[in-house]
Amino acid sequence: MFDHGQPTYAEVNKDIISTMLETGPKYWILLGSTMSLAGIFFFMPWIYQLFVGVGAAGMNRNAVWGTYLSNFIFWIGLSHSGTLLSAVLHITNSPWRKSIYRSAEAMTLFSLITAALFVMVHVGRVWFVHWSFPIPNQMGLWPNFRSPLMFDVMAITTYLTASSIFIYMGSVPDFAAVRDASTGVRRRLYAVFSFGWRGTAREWHTLGWAYTFFAVFVIPLAVSVHSIVSWDFALSAVPGFHHTIFAPYFVTGAIYSGTAGIVTVMYCLRKFLNFERYIGQVHLDSLGKLLIALSLIWSYINVLELFTTWYGGSSFELEALSFRMTGFYAPLYWEMILFCAFVPLLMLTRKIRWSWNKMLVISILINIGMLTERFIIVATSQPRKFLPDAFGFYVPSWIEISITIGSFGIFMTLFLIFIKWVPSISIYEVKETLKPLRRDA
Amino acid sequence: MAILGTFAFEEDFLTAAKNLTSSGFDRISLMSPIPVEEAQEIVGLHKSRVRHFSLAGAIIGCIGGFAMAVGTALVFILPTGGRAIITIPPFLIITYEMTILFGVLFTLLGFHFVSGLPAWKDRPYVISASVDRFVVVVEGTTGEQAAKAEAIIRDAGAEEIQHVEDSQ
Amino acid sequence: MSTIVEKFRQYRKPGYYEKYDYHWAMTIDLDRCTGCEACMVACQAENNIPIVGEEQYAMNREIQWIRIERYWEGEYPNIKMNFMPMLCQQCDDAPCETACPVFATYHNQDGLNTQIYNRCIGTRTCAVYCPYEVRYFNWFTYTWDEPLEQQLNPDVSVREKGIMEKCTFCIQRIRIAKDLAKDDDRRRVRDGEVIPACVQSCPTEALIFGNSNDPEAKVTKMMNNHRGYKVLEELNTTPSIVYLTKAHS
Numbered sequence: 001m002f003d004h005g006q007p008t009y010a011e012v013n014k015d016i017i018s019t020m021l022e023t024g025p026k027y028w029i030l031l032g033s034t035m036s037l038a039g040i041f042f043f044m045p046w047i048y049q050l051f052v053g054v055g056a057a058g059m060n061r062n063a064v065w066g067t068y069l070s071n072f073i074f075w076i077g078l079s080h081s082g083t084l085l086s087a088v089l090h091i092t093n094s095p096w097r098k099s100i101y102r103s104a105e106a107m108t109l110f111s112l113i114t115a116a117l118f119v120m121v122h123v124g125r126v127w128f129v130h131w132s133f134p135i136p137n138q139m140g141l142w143p144n145f146r147s148p149l150m151f152d153v154m155a156i157t158t159y160l161t162a163s164s165i166f167i168y169m170g171s172v173p174d175f176a177a178v179r180d181a182s183t184g185v186r187r188r189l190y191a192v193f194s195f196g197w198r199g200t201a202r203e204w205h206t207l208g209w210a211y212t213f214f215a216v217f218v219i220p221l222a223v224s225v226h227s228i229v230s231w232d233f234a235l236s237a238v239p240g241f242h243h244t245i246f247a248p249y250f251v252t253g254a255i256y257s258g259t260a261g262i263v264t265v266m267y268c269l270r271k272f273l274n275f276e277r278y279i280g281q282v283h284l285d286s287l288g289k290l291l292i293a294l295s296l297i298w299s300y301i302n303v304l305e306l307f308t309t310w311y312g313g314s315s316f317e318l319e320a321l322s323f324r325m326t327g328f329y330a331p332l333y334w335e336m337i338l339f340c341a342f343v344p345l346l347m348l349t350r351k352i353r354w355s356w357n358k359m360l361v362i363s364i365l366i367n368i369g370m371l372t373e374r375f376i377i378v379a380t381s382q383p384r385k386f387l388p389d390a391f392g393f394y395v396p397s398w399i400e401i402s403i404t405i406g407s408f409g410i411f412m413t414l415f416l417i418f419i420k421w422v423p424s425i426s427i428y429e430v431k432e433t434l435k436p437l438r439r440d441a
Numbered sequence: 442m443a444i445l446g447t448f449a450f451e452e453d454f455l456t457a458a459k460n461l462t463s464s465g466f467d468r469i470s471l472m473s474p475i476p477v478e479e480a481q482e483i484v485g486l487h488k489s490r491v492r493h494f495s496l497a498g499a500i501i502g503c504i505g506g507f508a509m510a511v512g513t514a515l516v517f518i519l520p521t522g523g524r525a526i527i528t529i530p531p532f533l534i535i536t537y538e539m540t541i542l543f544g545v546l547f548t549l550l551g552f553h554f555v556s557g558l559p560a561w562k563d564r565p566y567v568i569s570a571s572v573d574r575f576v577v578v579v580e581g582t583t584g585e586q587a588a589k590a591e592a593i594i595r596d597a598g599a600e601e602i603q604h605v606e607d608s609q
Numbered sequence: 610m611s612t613i614v615e616k617f618r619q620y621r622k623p624g625y626y627e628k629y630d631y632h633w634a635m636t637i638d639l640d641r642c643t644g645c646e647a648c649m650v651a652c653q654a655e656n657n658i659p660i661v662g663e664e665q666y667a668m669n670r671e672i673q674w675i676r677i678e679r680y681w682e683g684e685y686p687n688i689k690m691n692f693m694p695m696l697c698q699q700c701d702d703a704p705c706e707t708a709c710p711v712f713a714t715y716h717n718q719d720g721l722n723t724q725i726y727n728r729c730i731g732t733r734t735c736a737v738y739c740p741y742e743v744r745y746f747n748w749f750t751y752t753w754d755e756p757l758e759q760q761l762n763p764d765v766s767v768r769e770k771g772i773m774e775k776c777t778f779c780i781q782r783i784r785i786a787k788d789l790a791k792d793d794d795r796r797r798v799r800d801g802e803v804i805p806a807c808v809q810s811c812p813t814e815a816l817i818f819g820n821s822n823d824p825e826a827k828v829t830k831m832m833n834n835h836r837g838y839k840v841l842e843e844l845n846t847t848p849s850i851v852y853l854t855k856a857h858s
Contacts, residue, residue, distance in 0.1 A: 010572050052770075122732070124731015140516060142513035145510040162545045236737055236738040522704060
């Protein structure tokens with residue numbers, strides 16, 4: 001597990017807490033650039049769009065849903081990484097998760113926040129978006145719980161709440177460690193964050209049980225959230241959307257893209273926070289194997305879609321499929337197949353799977369492929385519905401591309417703030433993997 | 442007055458804890474940087490009461506979620522899409538999400554109730570407890586009892602012994 | 610107790626309504642349609658439909674509550690063109706109604722698929738779900754140059770950006786007819802008293818509109834014509850518009 005020899009408990013505290021207490025100019029420059037990226041590329045075009053109308057984007061009567069929604073799905077997908085790593089591997093008592101799950105959970109939370117922002121960019125009249133929540137009001141009107149979008153609202157609210165509670169509760173002992181290592185205002189602040197945690201047997205016992213219950217609740221929640229997002233599409237009659245495979249397809253795609261995201265984030269953490277000691281070959285290897293498995297499942301589901309469409313023989317479905325594979329969007333479709341089905345097979349060789357640089361490239365390519373996949377699903381099925389006279393096509397506008405880029409800025413800004421405020425590697429769980437403090441050990 | 446003993450090794454810490462409980466001291470806190478299962482057993486913790494909170498939350502969420510979905514559909518009847526007013530599959534999904542939401546919220550509440558956090562008053566503590574030391578604290582002892590506790594702790598191999606104030 | 614059971618049965622009945630009060634329906638005789646698009650112009654005038662402009666039209670952002678679809682058959686010089694007016698089918702099992710998260714579209718007691726403009730938050734899910742693609746979105750807040758704003762219909766609201774709209778079977782005319790009928794001794798609306806703008810303006814009388822609950826209405830008789838079919842019937846949307854195919858020799 002530890003590539004350069006086991007650290008002592010005190011060294012673990014020092015290594016991890018020092019990344020929070022000591023900040024160099026490189027951090028501030030990076031934070032400034034991501035904030036500018038977010039501000040200039042996301043918020044300014046969005047404010048322009050709020051004044052002018054959603055028409056500033058490239059959507060039209062054929063494709064009323066465009067990149068805003070496909071980005072929304074992409075970010076929700078990215079958020080499944082943390083839940084899988086944190087909750088599922090906690091239940092299975094997997095040791096290699098210990099040092100990376102905190103950052104993965106943070107990725108979950110920030111992806112969800114970015115996804116929620118995309119809903120607001122997408123909707124035509126944002127100032128009334130609170131009507132989709134069941135809040136008592138003077139009109140006596142309630143939202144339509146039969147609508148797939150309402151399932152979405154409920155699911156994402158629950159997921160946001162559960163993820164924030166999950167990551168906060170897991171960090172309470174680490175906040176206590178930071179409190180003990182700091183002075184002044186920071187000490188008082190972390191004393192509040194850690195609730196006065198002392199690490200007594202009662203506190204550990206309660207936390208252990210509560211954490212396990214959170215994990216047990218969050219796992220079915222994560223599966224349901226992306227299934228529900230997929231049902232926004234699958235519950236329509238549109239050929240290309242109306243497939244029962246959508247729920248497993250989306251959930252698999254989400255875990256796939258999320259795990260690739262973890263590899264990217266781990267690379268950056270290692271490089272910028274000097275965590276080489278804590279994030280090593282075993283993590284890369286395990287993540288690589290997970291990615292191969294998910295890539296194969298994803299490819300299988302894609303082949304399934306082709307097969308069922310061909311076997312069913314519905315002319316509408318065949319038209320939608322051929323539009324995707326050989327029509328206007330064919331280059332994007334084949335790029336997606338290349339990046340998500342073929343490139344990950346390179347990881348079957350150990351040489352590639354154990355190389356940080358190569359895995360970084362592969363993980364970024366996988367995510368580009370997955371972003372394309374979301375776009376293909378949303379944008380290529382709508383222009384080929386039923387009536388041939390109504391066929392058309394859709395090209396994203398500059399504002400949409402800018403907002404897509406800006407969303408990465410938002411995510412990175414939130415993550416950069418996170419690494420300074422919360423220990424990005426779980427201190428106590430890493431200590432649990434070290435040699436126990438016994439005389440004979 | 443409270444006696445606070447710091448240990449560098451886990452087995453010394455557990456020995457001290459066992460001897461203290463068997464000698465009849467009951468206001469004991471065992472602090473460690475990582476969870477130690479034997480310490481939890483020594484203090485008498487088996488199944489946590491948090492699980493009652495989780496179950497209660499899940500049941501409240503389940504019933505509440507379904508009631509909300511059905512209730513709001515009946516307040517102002519607006520038929521949509523040739524479906525019934527009370528449709529089971531969509532409402533089951535809402536119920537599912539509410540079950541999980543309230544289960545999580547009540548578990549959080551349960552954590553706070555059962556662990557006693559946030560702590561509003563000062564309690565005995567040393568900062569090495571969050572780094573690499575195991576700490577035993579015996580509270581509410583005076584005179585002869587205090588000396589006895591201190592002796593047990595010293596015999597178990599404590600690195601450092603302090604006399605501190607009791608929790609308020 | 611029996612009322613509870615009765616109510617429960619009512620709430621569990623698909624579609625909720627036992628019988629519609631009036632069941633507004635239309636037949637479109639494709640043999641008579643010449644593709645002149647007079648119905649489109651009338652609809653635009655009656656319902657304050659925005660003029661989106663040349664650029665936006667080229668981007669496929671037109672708002673045409675009723676449009677004439679054109680399908681070519683054959684090769685030059687034996688080309689045939691088929692016209693199909695396509696408007697909101699007012700489906701009884703509408704896919705668009707279930708999709709709206711805020712109940713901005715629902716099925717009213719007259720069998721109409723209504724759109725509530727001030728409730729719409731613009732998620733555009735209904736437009737995705739509609740198989741006929743008859744729902745249109747206000748991408749901007751469109752304005753009318755002077756003096757065109759003087760020809761706006763005061764009975765119909767003007768929509769701002771972010772709102773979905775579609776054919777309403779000229780619900781404002783239905784309302785007025787119902788009001789007049791109520792004032793006139795509380796009678797029912799008679800056949801021929803409600804004429805939507807498109808029906809009124811069609812030079813060949815290809816469009817026929819009326820209450821299909823009324824066995825004597827012209828539309829009921831036309832709906833039972835052997836030439837009648839419904840568009841995309843296999844999707845089980847049960848539309849309220851019956852198309853009559855061209856008579857073949």
